[in-house]
Amino acid sequence: MAWKESHKQESRQRILLAAAALFTRKGFNNVGIDEVMESAGMTRGAFYAHFNSKIELYEQAIMTAGITAAQRFNNNAVDHMGLIENYLSEEQLNSTDICCPMACLISDVAHDDDRVKDIYTRLYKGFTKHLAKFDNSDCDDADNNEDKILMQSVVMIGGLALARSLTDKALAKKILRLSSKAAQQLHTEKV
Amino acid sequence: MAWKESHKQESRQRILLAAAALFTRKGFNNVGIDEVMESAGMTRGAFYAHFNSKIELYEQAIMTAGITAAQRFNNNAVDHMGLIENYLSEEQLNSTDICCPMACLISDVAHDDDRVKDIYTRLYKGFTKHLAKFDNSDCDDADNNEDKILMQSVVMIGGLALARSLTDKALAKKILRLSSKAAQQLHTEKV
DNA sequence: GTCTATAATCGGATAGAC
DNA sequence: GTCTATCCGATTATAGAC
Numbered sequence: 001m002a003w004k005e006s007h008k009q010e011s012r013q014r015i016l017l018a019a020a021a022l023f024t025r026k027g028f029n030n031v032g033i034d035e036v037m038e039s040a041g042m043t044r045g046a047f048y049a050h051f052n053s054k055i056e057l058y059e060q061a062i063m064t065a066g067i068t069a070a071q072r073f074n075n076n077a078v079d080h081m082g083l084i085e086n087y088l089s090e091e092q093l094n095s096t097d098i099c100c101p102m103a104c105l106i107s108d109v110a111h112d113d114d115r116v117k118d119i120y121t122r123l124y125k126g127f128t129k130h131l132a133k134f135d136n137s138d139c140d141d142a143d144n145n146e147d148k149i150l151m152q153s154v155v156m157i158g159g160l161a162l163a164r165s166l167t168d169k170a171l172a173k174k175i176l177r178l179s180s181k182a183a184q185q186l187h188t189e190k191v
Numbered sequence: 192m193a194w195k196e197s198h199k200q201e202s203r204q205r206i207l208l209a210a211a212a213l214f215t216r217k218g219f220n221n222v223g224i225d226e227v228m229e230s231a232g233m234t235r236g237a238f239y240a241h242f243n244s245k246i247e248l249y250e251q252a253i254m255t256a257g258i259t260a261a262q263r264f265n266n267n268a269v270d271h272m273g274l275i276e277n278y279l280s281e282e283q284l285n286s287t288d289i290c291c292p293m294a295c296l297i298s299d300v301a302h303d304d305d306r307v308k309d310i311y312t313r314l315y316k317g318f319t320k321h322l323a324k325f326d327n328s329d330c331d332d333a334d335n336n337e338d339k340i341l342m343q344s345v346v347m348i349g350g351l352a353l354a355r356s357l358t359d360k361a362l363a364k365k366i367l368r369l370s371s372k373a374a375q376q377l378h379t380e381k382v
Numbered sequence: 383g384t385c386t387a388t389a390a391t392c393g394g395a396t397a398g399a400c
Numbered sequence: 401g402t403c404t405a406t407c408c409g410a411t412t413a414t415a416g417a418c
Binding site for chain 2: 025026027028029030103104105106107108109110111114117118120121124125147150151153154155157158159161162164165166167168171174175178179182
């Protein structure tokens with residue numbers, strides 16, 4: 001019976017990955033369960049064998065999106081500067097795949113209840129921790145270093161989120177470019 | 192009959208101000224027409240004498256929110272530094288009143304259609320123009336100056352949006368504080 | 383576990399009285 | 401113009417067959 005259990009877990013994972021891509025790209029309310037399940041290669045009826053409600057899926061999909069996005073940036077980036085460039089790349093502008101939930105759901109989450117905000121907060125702390133680990137700055141002032149990381153996160157998340165909301169694509173690209181430069185300077189500069 | 196027309200305009204304005212506050216605070220889908228009209232002191236039936244659809248109200252409410260927020264920051268700020276401080280103040284964190292749509296709807300808008308994104312883009316350009324006017328930098332390099340303004344906007348909008356999405360209020364306040372400092376440094380520094 | 387069919391709900395939009 | 405009452409579409413959630 002073991003293969004049956006693993007088959008269920010595979011289905012569940014397909015649903016989560018589909019949901020992570022759709023929710024980060026279109027938001028919670030603009031995506032129906034139909035759409036998620038179709039994208040996962042199933043029909044609506046099967047949904048409730050895996051999740052109790054749409055909101056439960058949403059919460060877990062945000063986690064999945066965050067972890068998946070982090071893994072991808074990890075794998076593609078050679079160093080901290082590369083990570084920043086990848087994060088603020090033009091590819092992220094209109095990507096139809098999973099987008100970093102920190103940026104793509106930043107104000108969506110602000111309108112949700114505390115359960116969702118808690119998940120977002122946890123992911124954000126992971127995001128900054130990850131930035132800090134990548135940061136090979138030799139600065140001794142730990143507090144000041146943490147401040148730098150926080151400002152890097154503001155510029156990266158804010159820059160990507162802003163760029164994705166503009167119809168003026170030239171302006172959006174300029175914002176990406178400048179944000180990338182600014183985040184990299186925050187990384188390079190000594191204090 | 193003139194008073195009748197002005198009465199209608201007053202009702203319309205009450206609806207717009209109520210909608211601007213509710214939509215920026217709770218998002219488009221978490222606010223019903225019932226709630227908007229009640230907040231404006233009317234009932235749902237009266238709504239369609241003023242707007243053709245909820246989405247039309249949303250579009251105009253975003254404009255109203257942007258203009259109203261700008262006016263308030265204008266009136267309360269003595270200079271550019273004060274403007275930044277007000278924008279990234281703790282009062283903006285949990286404000287139940289109209290919030291700057293640049294920050295409070297940043298990812299919401301990314302999930303909407305181009306009509307909404309166009310309005311957001313126009314407001315954003317007004318936002319940066321306003322920052323530039325306030326900026327009394329004596330730098331001669333116009334391009335570089337524009338770049339500085341864009342990065343200020345990323346830090347201000349991103350910092351406020353991020354802070355509003357976190358349940359860890361201490362961390363949120365720290366992000367506001369650091370963002371304010373960073374935006375002010377961008378304003379002060381010579382190139 | 384997954385499917386099809388259906389129930390239940392919610393919210394946007396309309397009709398008609400005042 | 402504003403009100404109450406109603407319609408109707410969309411979508412979440414459930415029931416029951418396989």
